[in-house]
Amino acid sequence: xxxxxxSPQSLIVQKGGISIINCAYENTAFDYFPWYQQFPGKGPALxxxxxxxxxxxxxxxxxxxxxxxxxxxSLHIMDSQPGDSATYFCAASMRAAGNKLTFGGGTRVLVKP
Amino acid sequence: GAGxxxxxxxxxxxxxxDVELRCDPISGHTALYWYRQSLGQGxxxxxxxxxxxxxxxxxxxxxxxxxxRTGGSVSTLTIQxxxxxxxxxxxxxxxxxxxxxxxxTFGSGTRLTVV
Numbered sequence: 001x002x003x004x005x006x007s008p009q010s011l012i013v014q015k016g017g018i019s020i021i022n023c024a025y026e027n028t029a030f031d032y033f034p035w036y037q038q039f040p041g042k043g044p045a046l047x048x049x050x051x052x053x054x055x056x057x058x059x060x061x062x063x064x065x066x067x068x069x070x071x072x073x074s075l076h077i078m079d080s081q082p083g084d085s086a087t088y089f090c091a092a093s094m095r096a097a098g099n100k101l102t103f104g105g106g107t108r109v110l111v112k113p
Numbered sequence: 114g115a116g117x118x119x120x121x122x123x124x125x126x127x128x129x130x131d132v133e134l135r136c137d138p139i140s141g142h143t144a145l146y147w148y149r150q151s152l153g154q155g156x157x158x159x160x161x162x163x164x165x166x167x168x169x170x171x172x173x174x175x176x177x178x179x180x181x182r183t184g185g186s187v188s189t190l191t192i193q194x195x196x197x198x199x200x201x202x203x204x205x206x207x208x209x210x211x212x213x214x215x216x217x218t219f220g221s222g223t224r225l226t227v228v
Contacts, residue, residue, distance in 0.1 A: 046217065089156065100172070103155055106156075
C-alpha cells in the first residue's frame with residue numbers, strides 16, 4: 001500500500017522559474033513531513049521539513065505548504081537554478097513509532113539554463 | 114566522523130552468496146536506520162535501532178536479511194543466499210533520536226549487484 005503519493009514523476013523548468021512538487025498521504029497519524037534532495041550517487045539529504053501544526057515553512061528558496069484537511073503537502077522551489085537539478089522525495093513519519101520514513105516515489109527535476 | 118560512512122560503496126556478488134554491508138553512523142547519534150532504494154520499489158524502510166532497545170525489524174523483506182549494531186555504533190546488514198531481486202542501493206542513516214532533532218543524515222549507500 002503506497003501511503004505517500006508524489007507527483008509529477010519528472011519536471012523540467014527554466015532557470016529562474018518555480019518548481020512545484022505535490023504529495024498526498026493517507027495516514028492521519030503522520031506528524032513529520034520532510035523533503036529530501038538526492039543527487040546521483042549520493043544519499044538523500046534533508047532539505048526542509050514541516051510538522052502538521054503549521055501551514056507553511058520557508059527556508060531560502062524552498063517553501064513547504066501543508067494542508068492538513070486535504071492530507072496534502074507541496075514543495076515550491078523559487079528562482080530554480082541548474083544546481084537544483086536532482087531527484088526530490090517527500091516523506092512522512094510518526095515520531096512516536098520510531099520516526100520511520102515512508103517515502104513518495106520521487107520527482108526528477110531538471111532546470112534548464 | 115563528519116557524516117555517515119558506508120562500505121563498500123559497490124558490491125557485486127554471485128547469486129546464493131552471503132554479503133555484509135557496513136554502516137558507521139555519526140558519533141553521538143543514537144538512532145540508526147537501514148533503507149533500500151531500487152527502481153521498482155523506491156525507498157523502503159528495512160530496520161532501525163534506537164539505543165539499547167530491541168531493533169524494529171518490521172521492514173525486512175525476508176528472513177535472509179538481518180542486521181546488528183554493536184556497541185551502539187557501527188551496524189552491519191547481512192543478506193544471506195542473495196537473490197537477483199536483492200540488487201539495490203542500501204542506505205544507512207542516523208539521527209540524534211527518534212523524537213529529537215529534525216531528520217536523518219544518510220550515507221551515500223552501498224550499491225549491491227547480484228549476478
